[in-house]
Amino acid sequence: MTEMTLVEAVNSALAYELDADDNVIVLGEDIGVNGGVFRATVGLQERFGEQRVLDTPLAETLIAGVAVGMAAQGLRPIVEIQFMGFIYSTIDQILNHASRLRNRSHGRLTCPLVLRAPFGGGIHAPEHHSESTEAIFAHIPGLRVVIPSSPARAYGLLLAAIRDPDPVVFLEPKRIYRLVKQDVVDNGEALPLDTCYILREGADVTLVSWGGSLHETQLAANALAVDGVDAEVIDVVTLKPLDVQTILDSVAKTGRCVVVHEAARTAGFGAEIAAQLAEHGLLNLYAPVRRVTGYDTVMPLYKLEGYYLPSVEQIIAAVREVLEFG
Amino acid sequence: MAGDQLNAEGVSRRVASFDIRYTQYLDMEGRPVQPLPALADDPEQIVSLYRAMVLHRTFDAKAIALQRTGSLGTYAPCLGQEAVFAAVGAVMREEDVLVPYYRECGAQLLRGVTMTELLLYWGGDERGMNFEGPRGDFPCCVPIASQIPHAAGVAMAMKYRGEPRVTVTVFGDGAMSKGEFYETANAAAVWNLPLVFVANNNQWAISVPRNEQTRCETLAQKAVAAGFAGEQVDGNDLIAVMTRLSAAIDKARDGGGPTLIEAVTYRLSDHTTADDASRYRSEAEVEENRQYDPVIRIRRYLVNNAYWNDDKEQRLEQECREAVEQAVQAYLDTPPRAPESMFDHLYEKLPVAYAGQRDELVHKGEKS
Incomplete structure (x- = not known):
């Protein structure tokens, strides 16, 4: 049992699954050496290498599209988008491809990816950093939209999202990233999705x-x-x-x-x-x-x-x- | 220093330069314009690809006819671009992955997608994308250029696993105005991916001609900006496309990274069956381009070398007609899907939240 903030719980879940499953790849902007703008991926590249924790060029559409291609080949890509304000150029990929690849191909190709992004206001961030547009994603058939609200739930739900055979948009309320600490058991146990x-x-x-x-x-x-x-x-x-x-x-x-x-x-x-x-x-x-x-x-x-x-x-x-x- | 230049502001130095190759082996009469590459030593393969191109063309004409008579949805014809598709289909290995756009039937057929499956897709049935042949290939992609980053992801998976496999993605000239192309080209070079970009430059993106898409002299040079090699081939010359594509694929397989092949061709057909190209281009221009027809060119080459004759041609035409008719019949005979099956592949397991909607659909149309 370790006391963790929500963002530390995200980091622990990522580390657990990177360790447990070679198919898991974490990719995004500044997530490698820098450990992510909110430090959600801190230490992961050091521990798992540049092949598993991949800094991408600065191109959100690319990142989401690359994840679709990886997922179709059986990898489990976990994308980090830095802020909700930058997520919109991924929507073409999420709506036209990730959420419907299974349906289009009748299960021949699937898309088990996770798209993580911090969302919401309250941290005095610059323009375009504070919106809550989760409903846009909740409107897209074939997708899961998951939002944790505590360190323990962030840990268990992120593991469930990574293991889910379908695409998941995982939105992290950045206002509470470090608001509270909670005991989290880092034992790889996922929490159920699709339930309140x-x-x-x-x-x-x-x-x-x-x-x-x-x-x-x-x-x-x-x-x-x-x-x-x-x-x-x-x-x-x-x-x-x-x-x-x-x-x-x-x-x-x-x-x-x-x-x-x-x-x-x-x-x-x-x-x-x-x-x-x-x-x-x-x-x-x-x-x-x-x-x-x-x-x-x-x-x-x-x-x-x-x-x-x-x-x-x-x-x-x-x-x-x-x-x-x- | 070499390349230094004196101008009003002082001396500036050339820091980069490039050139773009164009490859052609056969002229319009099917005669070599230069010594032919090694693959010309295997006439059997070329004959077999010629046969595939004729089959593709027969299928294409039939698909348009089916659309006109109400038996198929909107269809994107391929007339005049068969050499590009044939080369893609021929040069890739089974374990490679094709990430196509929507004008792609020829390559898909050679990859093992059946005509019946293609008709199912264009006839409005998702089952046509669950093809039995190349299980890892992506289905057609309608939103322009949006498939290109998928190819980078597939290539990334191949590289990550250390597999000697290659991804090929095909797109049109219009797609190269889009960010997805630029973003993916850039990343493919950074990551040194086993990825070949094939630009089917058929001169028209629906109604907008290639020269209004870009001021670049060639589309191939867009690869140079991304830091890897691009080249042009005569897209109506099967031998040229195969040779250069083959080199690009070998290079990718050997860890040499991406290549962009711009195949210069011409869309002799309308954009789709819902399009009327006479609104934006002259019949004279189309006529002018018919002389470059890739099917006629490779046939002339084969005839010139006595690998082909009228007798074989007649038999081939008959075979193609029969094969297409058979596929059409299988398509028309395919039992319809149960409407509620639209829920079956939404998720691996249908969430409880949507079970009620599925039931609703099951009972839709029942009289209360």
């Missing part, structure tokens, strides 16, 4: 979130508990495919739901959860589903990002609203 994680059980309201926002969501739940409100907190973890049943079951119990995410509201992933609740859980609801999200604005530069990100107070206010409804 209940972080806290409660009877009065269901709070659904993922990634960095879970930090504020859990703080809100703690504050509410002091006032006698018993909130259930669900970490969605795998946005695609969504384990909607866990959310429906929770709402069947609580009758109230608040979804929290950093991404812009319109067509954010919270809209999908609200729609699923409306389709399959309407009669269990005592109040409309509330969304506490980023605004439908361009992600502001860092002077205003604190105003953009969902706050503990906003979450508590939304919970009050659904509790007092009707």
